[in-house]
Amino acid sequence: MSKLLSQGHRPESVTQDSENAGALNELLSIMRQLRDPVAGCEWDKQQTFASISPYTIEEAYEVADAIDKGNMDEIRDELGDLLFQVVFYAQIAQEQSGFAFADVANSMSAKLRRRHPHIFPDKNGKTILPQKGQWEQIKAQELLSAGINRDDSILANVPLGMSPLLRAQKLQQKCAKAGFDWDALSPVLDKLQEEIEEVMAEVNAPDPSQAAIEDEIGDVLFSVVNLARHVKVDAQSALRKASTKFEQRFRLVESLVRAQGQSVKDCSLSELEAFWQQAKKQ
Template identity: 45%
Template sequence: MTPSRDISRLIEIMAALRAPVGGCPWDVEQDFSTIAPYTIEEAYEVADAIQRGDFDDLREELGDLLLQVVYHARMAEEEGKFTFPDVVEAITTKMIRRHSHVFGDDKARGAGMAKGMWEKIKSAEKAEKRAARLARGLDPEDNGKGFLDSIPLALPALTRALKLQEKAARVGFDWGEAEPILDKIEEEIGELRAAMATGDSASIRGEFGDMLFAFVNLGRHLGVDPEAALAGTNNKFRNRFHYIEKVLDERGKSLEAATLDEMEEIWQQAKGKV
């Protein structure tokens, strides 16, 4: 089999890898749950290539992410659920429907994206899903999900906290401004101190989580994305620590041989440089 620019070749390769006879033993034994972590990892690697501005890596990582889509579609096809063309049809249908101001008739294109149109489109999609459930003999209103259950469990915890808060805010469950959230954070810190005094690890973990959740809420009201903010701080910490390592190396010392006071001194220097 030879490489190709045609998506059908990738689909063929995946089918061959999943073939019970002659396929790859590792690929054959995988299922949706075992592949899902790889899907998430590949999405992160795409984001990393974008952040680094490395387009060679981005091309490769996008291919890896596309493979994940093909992988899941192949497993679904094996179970008789849907095929890769069904995936393509579903997303093209959705994009055309949600952009009538681009793909609609002359009147729709001329009107542009009217106020409230997005919510109307979403309502229409929900109605279609209810009708589809009814056609399958299921309760159209009971999809086993609460108001917040559409927020994916697999999201990074900080991002999921933000999404949960944003959705709850749509129905008025929200702080009116940022200032009171600072008081809430102080309250959560006090509860964490009390938990630490007990030494109860479960209580400490719970109170620590509450504190982080409150910080995410504060960031939301300040217009700060928690994942992006923490990613920036992570990079800053890495760069400053690397500076410590570099200076110590110039002094003929290793990280292990340096004292905390010495590293702190260089850290303070690094704050003005990186």
């Protein structure tokens, strides 16, 4: 390799690493300029961890949306937006003498090596074959080493900040790994039907309670997530695609209505249903 380098030939991986480092340094430099107390952007200077957190969640969803569309240019741009969020947090932390971007990257590298002992050899050059449950054991040891009290619950480490659908899915997956799960689809469907009937019972009660209706609707949604999990469907992805499909069809309905010289607001429900069926065929 040294001969190749001396002749001006660089392995593709080395060249790529150099380009990556240069691009990242440029991004970090831009972030420092945006947060400069004197010459920085007024909006960027005012931001905190809490203020940009909602944007981070939004950017993550936009990445998922771009992946669903399969557009590589859009995926690249949305990943850039998400990376910018990480750089933003790191710059704020560095200003507070907390940590820098390099600390974030180094922490992740160390964690990946710890959690993949079957890939990365130890200091003696020995690799460890992966074992069932090893990942959770390593994470538990990390918490112990950090002086964090271990949560012994099966449901530990499922963040409250997750989207509700994803959190429901994660909770169910953890319980399933512990054996608390149906081994057939029939009882899952029965439970969903039971929850729907309980919703209707609350809706049709002599004195309906909105809180009780909300509680039962939550049970229905939780049961739908369970159904999705049992048939190996990601609930979030399924709902996102359903929403996209609905949006596309409704936009087509609007187009069909306008072609008739009408407005959606002026159409009856039966007329809109006819347009909807037409849109589905198209």
